[in-house]
Structure formats: structure tokens, C-alpha cells
Amino acid sequence: MFYREAGDFSTTYPxxxxxxxxxxxxYRYYVVLAFAFLVVPFLINDYWANAILLPFLIYTIAxxxxxxxxxxxxxVSLGTGGxxxxxxxxxxxxxTAFPEVSIFIHVILAGxxxxxxxxxxxxxxxxxxxxxxxxxxxxxxxxxxxxxxRVPWFYNYSASGQINAPERTVFGVLVTGPSAPAWxxxxxxxxxxxxxxxxxxxxxxxxxxxxxxAIRDMDIAAEIIGVNPLTAKxxxxxxxxxxxxxxxxxFFAIYLGAVExxxxxxxxxxxxxxxxxIIGGLGSIFxxxxxxxxxxxxxxxxxxxxxDLLGWPTDIVAHIQFIIIGALIIMFxxxxxxxxxxxxxxxKEKLRLWPFPH
Amino acid sequence: MKVKLTxxxxxxxxxxxxxxxxxxxxxxxxRTGAYAANGIPFADGYTDYFTLLxxxxxxxxxxxxxxxxxxxxxxxxxxxxxxxxxKGEGSLVYQxxxxxxxxxxxxxxxxxxxxxxxxxxxxxxxxxxxxFSHVFNYPATYWDGASIAINHILDVNGGDISGKKIALxxxxxxxxxxxxxxxxxxxxxxxYELTxxxxDHPGQExxxxxxxxxxxxxxxxLMWGWGVMNQVAIQEAANIxxxxxxxxxxxxxxxxxxxxxxxxxxxxxxxxxxxxxxGDYPIYDDLQKYVYDAGKGAGAGDQMKTxxxxxxxxxxxxxxxxxxxxxxxxxxxxxTPAQMRDGMEALxxxxxxxxGLGLPDFGPAFxxxxxxxxxxxxxxxxxxxASAKTWSVITDWIKSDDSVIQPLIMEDSAAFAxxxxxxxxxx
Numbered sequence: 001m002f003y004r005e006a007g008d009f010s011t012t013y014p015x016x017x018x019x020x021x022x023x024x025x026x027y028r029y030y031v032v033l034a035f036a037f038l039v040v041p042f043l044i045n046d047y048w049a050n051a052i053l054l055p056f057l058i059y060t061i062a063x064x065x066x067x068x069x070x071x072x073x074x075x076v077s078l079g080t081g082g083x084x085x086x087x088x089x090x091x092x093x094x095x096t097a098f099p100e101v102s103i104f105i106h107v108i109l110a111g112x113x114x115x116x117x118x119x120x121x122x123x124x125x126x127x128x129x130x131x132x133x134x135x136x137x138x139x140x141x142x143x144x145x146x147x148x149x150r151v152p153w154f155y156n157y158s159a160s161g162q163i164n165a166p167e168r169t170v171f172g173v174l175v176t177g178p179s180a181p182a183w184x185x186x187x188x189x190x191x192x193x194x195x196x197x198x199x200x201x202x203x204x205x206x207x208x209x210x211x212x213x214a215i216r217d218m219d220i221a222a223e224i225i226g227v228n229p230l231t232a233k234x235x236x237x238x239x240x241x242x243x244x245x246x247x248x249x250x251f252f253a254i255y256l257g258a259v260e261x262x263x264x265x266x267x268x269x270x271x272x273x274x275x276x277x278i279i280g281g282l283g284s285i286f287x288x289x290x291x292x293x294x295x296x297x298x299x300x301x302x303x304x305x306x307x308d309l310l311g312w313p314t315d316i317v318a319h320i321q322f323i324i325i326g327a328l329i330i331m332f333x334x335x336x337x338x339x340x341x342x343x344x345x346x347x348k349e350k351l352r353l354w355p356f357p358h
Numbered sequence: 359m360k361v362k363l364t365x366x367x368x369x370x371x372x373x374x375x376x377x378x379x380x381x382x383x384x385x386x387x388x389r390t391g392a393y394a395a396n397g398i399p400f401a402d403g404y405t406d407y408f409t410l411l412x413x414x415x416x417x418x419x420x421x422x423x424x425x426x427x428x429x430x431x432x433x434x435x436x437x438x439x440x441x442x443x444x445k446g447e448g449s450l451v452y453q454x455x456x457x458x459x460x461x462x463x464x465x466x467x468x469x470x471x472x473x474x475x476x477x478x479x480x481x482x483x484x485x486x487x488x489x490f491s492h493v494f495n496y497p498a499t500y501w502d503g504a505s506i507a508i509n510h511i512l513d514v515n516g517g518d519i520s521g522k523k524i525a526l527x528x529x530x531x532x533x534x535x536x537x538x539x540x541x542x543x544x545x546x547x548x549x550y551e552l553t554x555x556x557x558d559h560p561g562q563e564x565x566x567x568x569x570x571x572x573x574x575x576x577x578x579x580l581m582w583g584w585g586v587m588n589q590v591a592i593q594e595a596a597n598i599x600x601x602x603x604x605x606x607x608x609x610x611x612x613x614x615x616x617x618x619x620x621x622x623x624x625x626x627x628x629x630x631x632x633x634x635x636x637g638d639y640p641i642y643d644d645l646q647k648y649v650y651d652a653g654k655g656a657g658a659g660d661q662m663k664t665x666x667x668x669x670x671x672x673x674x675x676x677x678x679x680x681x682x683x684x685x686x687x688x689x690x691x692x693x694t695p696a697q698m699r700d701g702m703e704a705l706x707x708x709x710x711x712x713x714g715l716g717l718p719d720f721g722p723a724f725x726x727x728x729x730x731x732x733x734x735x736x737x738x739x740x741x742x743x744a745s746a747k748t749w750s751v752i753t754d755w756i757k758s759d760d761s762v763i764q765p766l767i768m769e770d771s772a773a774f775a776x777x778x779x780x781x782x783x784x785x
Contacts, residue, residue, distance in 0.1 A: 047446070051439040149530060149556075159539050159770055160481070160532035162461055166777060177778075178469035256434065258461045260532050262559055263434060300439060307428075313657075314429035315389030315398075 003351040019201055025348075036190055041183040049182035054255045056296045057189040058247050063276040063288035064200045065243025070274070071283035072204055073236035074216030075125050079137035081269035082144035083241050085261050086114045087248025089154050092163045095253065096156060103168040103175060103253065107192065110249035111242040117144075118241020125233050129219075141270055148261040162260050165253045176253050185254050192250060196243055201285045203239065212236050213283075244273075279332055281341025290340035298325060380424040381417065381693070383408060383677060384444040386437055386454045389657070392560035393432040393456075393585030395615040396666055398657055400455055401427065403670020405656035406649050410641075411678060413648040418681050419691040432585070434458045441466065450698040451475050451677055457533035460493075465778070468492040473699040477673050478503070478609055478632050482536055483770035485732025487703065488782040490771065494702050496676070496733025497724050498758070500582075501766060503608045503630055504537035505758035506737040507580055508544050510606065510628075513753070520549030525576035527567060527583065527591055530556040534582045537608075541580075543762050561587025568594040581607040588616035596623025602742075603628060609737065612749070613665040617742045625744035628752075630737045633672055633721040635749035637663025641671070641716030665749060672721055679715075680705045703728055722755055728784035732767075735760070 003024045010016040020026040044053065062080060069075050091110035095103065121140040125133050148154050155163050167177035174180040175188045203209050211232040214222035223229055252259045259265075272295065280291020299321055306317030336342055350357075387401035388394055408423045417423050426447060428440035437459035441452065445467075452467055452474045454460045460480035467474045473492045476484065482501045484493035498506075511519055526541060528534030538554055545552045553576060555567040561583060568591075571579060579600065583591055588611045595605050603626045607616070612629020642663065649655050650662070661667045684693045684701025693701070705726040712720050724734035736755040743750060775782070 047442040050442045055435065158773075159535070160461070161535045162532050164461075164465075164777065167779075178465035256438065256462065257465060260434070260458050260461075262530055263458055266559065303429075313389075314387065314427045315394075315657075318390045318429045318431065 001355060003348070003354070019205075033194070036194075037187075040190075041187055044182045044186050046182050049186050050255070051300055052297060053186055054189055056292055057186075057193040058250045058255055059273065059276060059292035059296055060193050060289050061196045061247035061250070062244050062273045063280060063292050064196055064285060065240045065245075065247065066273050067277045067280075067283065067285070067288050068200060068204070068212070068243065069236050069240035071277055071281075071287070072209060072216060073212040073233065073240075074219075075122075075233065075236060076130065076134040077137040077240070078134050078267070078270045078274070079121060079140035079144070080244055080273040081265040081267060082141040083114050083118055083244040084248030084251060084269060085144050085148055085265035086117045086241075087111060087245030088252035088259055088265065089148055089163065089261075090114065090245065091249035091253050092156075092165070093154070095166060095168065099166070099168075102170065104170055104188075106168075107246055107249045107253070111246040114245020114248065115238040115242040118237045118244070119234050122234055122237025122241075125237065126230060138267075138270075141267055145261050145265060148265075162258050163252065164258045168253070177257065180254075189250055189254055192246060196246065197285055197289070200239075200243065204285070208232075208235060216283075275329065277339075279329060279339055281339030284339070284341035286344060287339050287341035290344070294340065295325075298328075380422045380448075381681060382424050382426055382444075382448045382450060383674075384426045384428065384440070384447075384449040384452055386430045386440050386452065386456070386459060387427055388430050388432045388455075390429065391431040391433075391585075392562075395589070396585055396610070396613060397432065397455065399613065399615070399661035399664050399666035400670040400673070402655070402657040402659075402661045403667040403672075404453065404674045405670075406645060406662075407671045407674030407678070409649050409654050409656070410645055413652065413654065414644060418678055419685045421691045423678075430454075430456065430459065432456050432458075434462055438462055438466075445470055445472060448695070450681065450693070450695050451702065453477070453673055453677070455479070457481075457536070458531060461532055464490065464493050470695075471699070472695040473702050475673070475677065475702065477669075477676070479533065482732075483767045483774065485730065486767050486771040487727070487729045487731040488771070488784050489775045489780055490731065491783055492699055494726065494731045496705075496726055496731060497707075497722055498632060498735050498737055499732050499763075500536040500608070501540040501763045502732070502735040502758035503737060504540040504580075505544065505763055506630055506739075506756045507606050507608070508541070508548065508550075509756050509759065510739050510753060511578055512548065513756075522550045522578065523553065523574065523576040524550050524578045524580060525553040525555060525571055525574070527555045527557060527564075527571075527579060527581045529561060529583055529587055530558045533584065537580075537582055540763060540766060543766065544759070547759075547762060557583070557587055557591070560585060562590055564590050564594050568598055568600075571595075571600065572598045577604060579605045581605070581611050583607065583611045583616075588613075589619045592617055592624050592627055593620045595627075596620050602626035606630070606739070609669075612740060614747070614749075615664070615666070617744070618747070622744045624742055627742045628739055629742075629749075631665070631740040631749075631751060632669065632737060634719065634738070634751055635665045635668065635740055637668075639717050639720065644716060668720075672717075675715060675717070676705070676707070679707065679711065702726060703731075735763075 008023045020029055066080050069077050087110045090113035091106050094106040094109055124136045155161055165176045173184045175184050211227045214227045215232045276291035276295050279294055281287025302321045306312045307314055385404055388397035405425045408425050412422050426444050430437040430440055457479050460476045463474050476495045478498055480495050482499040484490040484495050485499050541552050557564050581591055605627055607629040609630045609632045617624040617627055680702040683704050684697045685691050687700055688697040703726055708723045722734040722736040735758040738751050739753045740749040741752050
């Protein structure tokens with residue numbers, strides 16, 4: 001009834017090609033944005049910021065990045081953790097080398113550095129495909145973590161091998177360090193997540209996104225119709241790594257503040273982000289948000305229910321968490337292989353017909 | 359929208375938490391994952407001691423205690439979540455039992471005015487209270503540990519170890535890297551040759567490291583390990599028939615759970631001790647009567663009298679004594695985290711205190727002052743007897759080499775102060 005294209009007339013081309021063609025969707029999008037930008041900052045506290053919203057936003061950016069590479073371009077990558085580490089260490093080196101430059105620029109530059117590294121490790125993708133490429137990116141993961149552990153220059157020769165984010169401000173408000181207010185860190189990450197999502201959405205429905213999808217669906221056919229696999233694959237690696245680098249920089253500078261590369265950016269981080277896009281939905285920007293929310297919020301939710309509400313022993317709850325999340329992942333893969341994004345798509349189809357499905 | 363609904367549901371549940379009026383001690387434990395074998399006994403000991411205080415004395419100064427346990431799995435992100443979820447509940451002192459999480463909490467807890475007790479772990483230079491106002495690592499630090507191990511080797515060799523080869527097998531993290539600097543400085547002083555061998559998390563694969571040890575034949579091997587890494591290292595050392603009495607672990611690599619899997623092969627393995635091992639203390643009579651027999655023991659109840667269970671008791675005891683001190687200083691029984699910090703800074707532990715608490719001849723006597731948060735710097739060496747399945751202490755208290763450690767602490771804490779613009783206190 002409310003959710004349909006009918007009656008919404010496009011009179012210009014930009015109007016015709018907008019992201020949300022349905023009026024209801026458009027307003028819902030504005031309401032969500034307004035809520036996130038204008039309401040949440042006034043309600044947020046340290047717990048909400050540090051336990052739920054910051055990891056959610058940061059993982060979303062990483063998932064968008066991996067989704068471009070794996071979901072849109074079809075290149076399986078297990079190097080996400082390593083690329084996040086590149087972003088984090090690039091941000092650290094920039095922050096300490098140029099303290100007078102805004103952290104905002106450092107985060108973007110850190111993404112740029114990661115993009116370069118990503119292209120470098122993307123070069124093998126021109127020759128190898130599928131599982132073999134996955135193994136090549138796995139090598140990147142281990143190599144990068146080893147590198148940051150091994151070369152003291154990256155951690156400024158600190159005794160513990162840890163990197164610590166110095167205090168930095170945006171418009172005079174602290175965004176890094178322990179005294180940064182929750183709303184400021186949240187807003188900083190929210191701005192990046194929003195910009196990344198808008199950028200990724202518009203990239204993926206333009207020429208470059210279509211060439212990625214052509215490569216994903218059948219690379220030989222794509223080559224025959226004139227898609228250049230070199231530029232398509234390398235641009236996917238570059239842009240994907242850019243987003244992943246930004247998320248790594250935020251993960252280090254805003255969320256954790258101190259990072260130990262082996263523990264934080266290890267192989268399990270690569271798998272976590274991969275699970276996010278699989279559960280959320282490959283080849284969908286909304287899927288990146290949904291997958292990140294699912295894997296960040298659900299463990300906290302289960303912990304709150306199990307420990308705080310039911311008073312169960314913490315180890316039992318931790319084990320139950322593994323069981324439930326594992327079971328849900330398998331259920332999703334069997335019942336809805338296209339992820340949460342597909343559920344959302346189906347809901348929209350049903351909404352179009354509601355309340356008169358026949 | 360789904361996200362918002364879930365988060366709303368979580369917030370509703372958070373609001374329904376228990377009421378608070380007790381003395382709250384958060385315990386960031388890990389009973390799952392690769393470090394659970396070491397995390398469980400510590401958590402059980404810590405919890406049981408506070409249960410004992412509640413059951414026997416009705417709490418501390420008449421106020422009941424509450425242990426708020428939160429599972430971290432030795433994972434930094436979960437540790438942050440645990441910290442944020444417990445700090446609002448009047449948490450008096452954090453005991454993260456993880457160097458990684460300690461590094462996270464040092465700036466956060468200082469900003470929130472809550473003390474952190476990283477007992478024999480964490481950032482060593484936090485021993486300098488002039489810079490680290492809210493972090494305590496008494497009774498001894500990692501650098502003390504490194505120095506004590508070298509001093510023991512010196513004793514065994516009649517005071518001369520020049521030209522000896524010493525290898526360090528360490529967990530490739532902030533924890534494992536801590537002693538390297540000290541060992542390098544000590545090698546300049548004593549003339550031994552140091553090789554470092556990193557073992558990546560979680561530490562199940564050490565074949566190549568031990569192959570290298572077999573090839574290079576160091577005279578001594580030191581170990582900074584934790585969790586499953588300890589068991590694997592001791593097994594590997596036994597496999598290459600490394601003389602066990604020349605293999606010395608830090609106090610986090612010296613519990614029953616570490617040596618038992620290697621069976622007879624672990625016989626003669628040495629480890630440092632923060633306190634005496636064993637269960638021959640009067641406190642166990644009280645624990646038996648008030649806690650175990652009453653069915654109030656934490657966990658599975660199979661860890662008592664082990665090294666790490668004792669260390670959990672010891673950590674809880676030090677927290678409880680600091681609370682008493684804080685109550686005395688503040689003149690109120692219901693103290694705040696800031697008052698707890700003052701109590702920790704004025705803590706005095708003597709032989710008599712320990713005897714009065716049912717643990718005579720257990721840990722060292724020490725005093726905490728405004729500028730000195732590191733405690734006594736004393737440790738012993740214990741040795742495993744595989745046939746009797748017991749640790750036996752083979753030395754008296756060994757003092758660490760302050761002339762080497764103190765300048766290092768000053769240097770590292772000064773670097774931290776410069777990075778974070780911290781002014782010196784206590785002057």
C-alpha cells in the first residue's frame with residue numbers, strides 16, 4: 001500500500017537513477033540517518049559506544065571493503081586482517097610523524113596506503129583464481145602480521161611492540177585516547193561509515209561496479225565483451241583495501257587505542273569479516289551492515305541474557321555462544337545462502353504487494 | 359531497523375541488572391579458549407577467597423563483597439566490553455590477568471579513576487607510581503622475574519656465566535616481549551649470549567623453535583609462556599631431551615596444569631614462584647569449612663591447592679587487604695574506587711599480616727608507596743617433582759638486580775609520560 005513505485009514519477013535522469021527509487025524507502029533512509037546523527041549522540045554512553053556501536057560501525061566498513069572484492073568482484077580474500085593491520089600501522093606512523101595534521105586526513109591516508117599494499121597483493125589475482133587466490137591472500141595475512149611484529153620501525157621501537165594512539169582532536173573535541181567522549185568517537189566513526197557506504201553504493205552501481213560484476217559472473221565472457229580484467233581486478237583490490245584500511249585505522253585509533261598486531265589483526269579477524277559478508281549477503285551494501293550487526297551484537301546480547309539476566313556461569317554462557325552462533329551460521333547457509341540481505345529483499349517484495357498479495 | 363530493535367532489547371536488559379551496594383570486585387576471567395587451563399584456577403581462587411570473607415567475616419568491614427565475573431577468553435575486544443559493562447557497577451579494582459587487556463585498561467581506568475592491579479604481569483614500568491597513578495603490579499614485575507632467573511643461574515654457576523648461551527622462548531605478544539630488554543641489559547653486565555625465540559599465539563606449534571634449540575644447544579632456556587603454550591613447550595623440551603633443570607619458566611609458566619601433560623618428562627623443570635606452592639596452610643581449613651563443604655566453591659572445585667589457585671587467593675587477599683586499608687583511611691566501610699586506589703597505595707604486607715590471614719610463610723613482605731607500585735621484587739625458584747606430582751621450593755627469596763631494572767623502569771615510564779603528557783606525582 002505504502003511501499004510501491006506507483007505514483008512516484010521521475011521527471012529527471014538523476015531522479016530516475018537514485019539509490020532508493022521507492023518513496024517509503026527514501027524516507028526510511030532519511031529517518032535512520034537522522035536518528036543515527038541527531039538522536040544517538042545524545043543517548044550514547046561509554047558502554048554503548050565501546051561495546052556495541054564502535055565495533056559495529058568499524059566492522060561495517062571492513063565488511064563493505066571485503067564485499068567489494070569478494071561479493072562484487074568475486075575474488076576470495078583471506079587477507080582482511082592483514083590489510084586492517086596496514087591501515088592501523090599506517091595511521092599510527094602518520095599520527096606520530098605529523099601530529100599537526102588532522103586525524104581525519106590521517107585515516108583517509110591510511111586507507112590510501114592500504115590501497116597501494118592491496119594492489120601489490122592483488123597482482124597474483126591476474127594469474128590465479130578461486131582457492132589458489134585465497135591461499136595467496138592468506139600469505140598476505142601472515143606476511144603482514146609477521147612484518148609488523150618483526151620490524152621495530154613500524155611500532156616506533158617501543159619495548160612491548162604495541163602501538164598506542166596519542167590524543168587527537170577534531171574541531172577541538174578529543175576523538176582518540178581514554179578521555180574522548182563517547183559521542184565524539186561515535187560520530188567520527190559514523191561519518192566514515194556513512195561516507196564509505198554512500199561511496200561504495202555509488203561505485204557498485206556505476207561502470208566500475210558493473211565491470212566487477214561481469215568479472216565475478218564469468219571472467220572470460222567479460223573479457224570478450226570488452227571488460228579489462230587488469231583494471232577491474234586491480235581497482236577492486238585497491239578500493240576494497242582502501243575501505244579495509246580505513247576500518248583498520250579506526251579500529252586502532254578510535255576503538256582500541258592500543259593494538260598488538262598478532263592478537264588483534266590475526267587470521268581470526270579475516271574469518272570474522274568473511275563471515276560477516278557471508279551472513280549479511282554477498283554483493284550487498286546493506287548486507288555489510290546486517291552482517292556486522294549480527295556478529296557484533298549477538299554475542300553481547302547472548303552474554304547479557306545468559307550472565308546478567310539468567311545468572312548462569314560465564315563459561316557456560318561462553319560455550320553456549322559458540323553453539324548458538326555456529327548453529328545460526330549453518331542455518332543461514334542452508335536456509336538462506338544469500339544472507340540477511342536476501343531476507344530484506346524478500347520482505348520488500350512482499351511489502352510491495354501488501355496487503356493485497358493477489 | 360533490525361539493528362535498532364536488537365540494541366533496544368539489549369538496553370532494556372542492561373537496565374534490569376542487579377542492585378548494588380556491595381564491595382564489587384570485577385574479575386575478567388577466561389574459562390574458555392587456549393588459555394583456560396591457566397585462567398580457571400586463578401578465577402576459582404579469586405572467587406573462593408571473597409566467598410570465604412562473606413561467609414566467615416560477613417564481608418570486609420561489615421560490607422559484603424561481590425565478585426563480578428566476565429568472560430574474556432583472553433581476547434582484548436571482549437576485555438574492553440567487560441570493562442565497559444562492569445565499570446559502572448562500583449567496581450573497585452580491575453584484575454585483568456592478561457597483559458594485552460592491561461595495556462588497554464591503563465589509560466581507560468586512569469581516566470575513569472579506577473585502580474588496576476596487574477599482579478606480576480602487565481606493563482612493568484607501571485611500577486613507577488610517579489607516572490602510573492592507577493596501576494599497581496606488586497608483589498613483583500616481569501623485569502624482576504627476568505633478573506631473578508638470571509640471578510638463580512648465577513648462583514648455580516658460582517657467580518660466573520660469561521660465555522654461556524641463554525635462550526628465551528616467549529609468547530609473541532606484549533607479554534612475552536617484556537623481558538627482552540632486561541635480559542639484553544643483563545647480558546651486557548654478565549656476558550652471556552642471548553637468543554630469543556618467538557612463539558605465535560596460541561602456541562601449539564613450537565617444533566621449529568625447539569629444533570633451533572636442539573641445534574644451538576643453549577646452556578639455559580628461559581620461558582615467558584601462558585596457556586597451552588606452556589604445556590607444549592615443556593613437552594617439546596622433554597622430546598628433545600633438553601636437561602629440564604636448565605629450563606626455567608616465569609611464574610606464569612609454573613603451574614601443575616603446565617607440567618602434568620608431559621608426565622615424567624617434565625621432572626626437574628624449574629619455574630619462578632611469586633609465593634610458595636602447596637596447600638599446607640591454615641586458610642584451607644577455613645575454606646573447607648565455609649566454602650567447599652557449604653557447596654559454595656567456584657567452578658568445578660578441582661583446582662584447590664594448585665599454584666594458580668593459590669595465586670588467585672593471593673590476588674584476592676591483596677585486594678581485600680587494600681580494601682581494609684582504604685576503609686581505614688576513608689573512615690567509611692563503603693568505599694569508592696578512588697578510595698580503593700589510596701588504600702592500594704598505602705598497602706603494607708608483613709609476615710604477621712600473612713600469618714594472621716592463614717597464609718604464614720607464603721608471600722614476601724612488601725610496602726607500596728606513592729612512587730613505588732612494584733612491591734618487593736622478590737621471587738623464589740620452584741622445581742617440579744614428577745613422581746610426587748608436587749612443586750618444591752629450592753631457593754630462598756631471590757632479590758632482583760635493581761641497579762639494572764630501575765633505570766629501565768625510569769626510561770620506559772618517562773617515554774610513556776612524554777607520549778601522554780603526564781606530570782610526575784609524589785614530589
